[in-house]
Amino acid sequence: MAKNDWTYEEHVVAFNLYCKIPFTKINATYKPVIELAKLIGRSNGSVAMKLANFARLDPAQRARNVSGLTRGAKGEEKVWNEFNNNWEELGWKSEQILARYKSESIESSAEVYIDDLPLGIDRETIVRLRVNQAFFRKTILASFNYKCCITGINSTELLIASHIKPWAADKENRLNPTNGLCLNALFDKAFDSGLLTITPDYTVKISDTLNLEKENNLFFSKYNKSKIFLPQKFLPNKEFLEYHNSKVFKK
Template sequence: MAKSNNWTKEQTIVAFNVYCKIPFKNSSKTNPLIIKYANIIGRSPSALNMKVGNFGRLDPELKKQGIVGLGNGSKLDEVVWNEFQGNWEKLAYESELLIAEFQNKKIEEIIDDLIFEFPIGTERETIIKQRVNQSFFRSTILSSYNLQCCITGLSISDFLVASHIKPWKVDEVNRLNPHNGLCLNSIHDKAFDKGFITVTPDYKIKVSKCFDDFKKDEAVPDFFLKYDNQSIILPDRFLPSKEFLDWHYTNLFKR
């Protein structure tokens, strides 16, 4: 356990990582993720849960929903929020690196992928960082949408994908920006990626006319056509950027 009651900056950065990874409404001292990370950083689950609530008070998107988080947060909370909010790549890698260090491990030891199959050296380091960042992005997007597809409401996590609105290859700056993500099931993720469906800046689902030739396929009405012009399920935080949605509609959607 920590020797001081005062939170260190390193512990607070990890707490912000947890804030991004866990659905805010599910945060409690009995939540398995809260317990896991509390043990890692040497704080009690109650203390970490309160720190997550402290970050909630700084989140303007929660405030818009009437969710105020916990009061009486520290100045350090604000320092960490201001340093990392909007700087997602820095948050993703630095916070995961700290999580590894708290466990006296190398960062590759906390990654599930078989990193050891990759070459040693610069290429290996690049791949490790990429895997860490991808994992953080997925966790952040899925938690923001409360672990459900924003089109169908499907909540089986193994079928869910953190889908980029603007693809990685198109916009490197916003690769880890949670405002550049939607939580979709694997079928609708592929359809979105290929432009067969889109989401407009007013959060309406649009289905491509390309499906008109396949209406006799029973799966097409069930999987796609019935969702046309329906609203997506909005996340609790990290609303999808209207600018990014407009880009997808303009550049990828097959009208």
């Protein structure tokens, strides 16, 4: 195979990286781009170009009038189409391939730890779950440029990759990045409890339950009716937001 022909597995790990880094970091000098290039034996510029090619397929980029590179390869389209409606498989499969390139265990490569497994729990099931959860978190935080989409807090330790449609409510979209929001821990808890929501036009709504309490004004009420900071990739799905408004939010 000619060196210029990217393999299927190279496309998969490139898409993995596209998901896990901020859009503004897609360049040949960004450390994760350099690291992936070294792993797969490609130039830094070639990997950066491949990531930019994936951007042309991302509806969020088109909504921002950012098209990436106008010309791409069929390999990008094949991988995008294969995994765009099967995010759980993308997370697991791409992390497995990446671990093989690194010659590491998938737990080490994906930076997940399973030393706390209770007896009797199926190890492979838990490893897959935690690898996918880690992939979802990295994707959501990178999409929102490591900032809470309501408050702008940017301390990574305080940020949560929140599900819009709850984990238990929609198995197929548990890892879909358009089902995610980057929220600080306090606002994540309020969102999960239905004490605040985000409307399909990306406006914050605070429940009257919180607005009635003066002590909460400092934390919540000042954000009522404000617009969220939109992600650079994977815009929150409006149908999922509508679900949260109608099924979870406590008006």
